[in-house]
Amino acid sequence: MAADGDSADARGGVSVTLRFEDGAERRIVVAPGQFVLDAALAQGVPLIHQCRSGNCSTCVATLIEGESATAPGRPVALLASEAAAGRRLLCVSYAHAPSVIREHYPATPIDAAAAPRRFSATLGALARPNPKVAIFTLAVADETFAFASGQYVRIRIPHTDEWRSYSMASAAHELPAMTFIVKLIAGGAMSEYLLRAARPGDRLEIEGPRGAFVLRRSRGQHVFVAGGTGLAPILSMLDAIRRRPGMRPPMLPSFGCSRDAEFFARDEIELRRWWMPELRAILSAGRSDGADDGLRRGNPVDALDAARSTRPAPPPICAARPR
Ligand SMILES: Cc1cc2nc3c(=O)[nH]c(=O)nc-3n(C[C@H](O)[C@H](O)[C@H](O)COP(=O)(O)OP(=O)(O)OC[C@H]3O[C@@H](n4cnc5c(N)ncnc54)[C@H](O)[C@@H]3O)c2cc1C
Ligand code: FES
Structure with missing residues (x-):
C-alpha cells in the first residue's frame, strides 16, 4: 500500500514510507522542493548517506510505489537502467506523490553505533601507476583504530581545513598500514597535494571509519x-x-x-x-x-x-x- 496522502502536512508535503531490510518502517513528510534524504534527516530518520550531491551512490534506495524523481539537470551516479528499475539517490530525489521506498539495510545503520574519531597518520609510500592515479599508504599509530572492508576515512589536506573521503583499499589485518587509491583531478585540492607536495613522513589527520558499504556474509556468488x-x-x-x-x-x-x-x-x-x-x-x-x-x-x-x-x-x- 502506498503511504496515505492525507497524512501529508498542510504545506503540501507528501507522505513517504521508508521500509527497511529488517521490516521496520518510518513515515516522513517530504515538502515540495525538498530532497527525501533531507526530509528524513530533519525528521530524525538516520538514513545512510555520504556526499549528499548524487555522486557516491551511498543513499541509493528503491522506489516501490508512488512517484519520486531526480532533480532535473543533475548528473548523478546512477545508470538509466537502474533508474528505470526504481533505484533513486535520495539525496537528490524529490517525492511528487505519496510513496513507499525500500532501504537496502536494517533500520539501525552501523554509523549510528560508533561515532567516527580523529587520528594522526603518517604518509608512507606514494606511487603513480599511471598519470591519473596515485596509490599511497598511511600508518595509524593508535591501536584502537579499526575498520571493516568497504568503509572509508576522511583525510584532512595538510595545512588546510579541507577534508576528502577515501575508501581503504587494504584490509584491516594490514593495520597499522592502510592503502588508498586516488584519482588525480587537475586542480583538485587533494590531487594537487599528492602530485606536488606530498612526501613520505608527512603527518596527516584522518577521521573515521565511516560508511555502511560493508561486506555481508553469504555463501552465494x-x-x-x-x-x-x-x-x-x-x-x-x-x-x-x-x-x-x-x-x-x-x-x-x-x-x-x-x-x-x-x-x-x-x-x-x-x-x-x-x-x-x-x-x-x-x-x-x-x-x-x-x-x-x-x-x-x-x-x-x-x-x-x-x-x-x-x-x-x-x-x-x-x-x-x-x-
Ligand atoms: C565515501 C567516499 C569515498 C571516496 N573514496 C574515494 C577513493 O577511494 N578514491 C578516490 O579517488 N576518490 C574517492 N572519493 C572522492 C574523493 O573524496 C574526492 O572527492 C576526490 O578525490 C577529489 O578530491 P580533490 O580534492 O582532488 O578535488 P576537489 O578539490 O574536491 O575537486 C576539484 C574539481 O574536480 C571535480 N571533481 C571531483 N571529483 C571528481 C571526479 N571523480 N571526476 C571528475 N571531476 C571531479 C570537482 O567537482 C571540482 O570541480 C570518495 C568520495 C566519497 C564520498
Ligand atoms: S549521498 Fe552520495 S549519492 Fe546520495
Missing part, C-alpha cells in the same frame, strides 16, 4: 562492480574474504577503466586470482588505444553482463607467475 579508483573498497573486501576461515564464496569482480592506457591494478587482481581459485575477474576498458590488451570492451556493467554467460572463465590475462 559475490559480484563486485568497480570503475577506476572505485576498485579500492573491492580490493579490501577481496582481501578480507581471503583471510576468512572456512570455504570462500565464488567471487566475480568486474573492474573497468575508461581507456586501456589508464588501466591499472591488473597485477593486484591477477595475484588474487592465483591466491583464490574461487575468484573469476572481468577486466574491461571503455576505449582502446589499439593495443591487444586482453581487456573486454565497454563499461564494467556491460562487461559483467557479457561475461556471466561465458564459461569456463578465461585464462589469466597477465598473471603474476610463480617461478
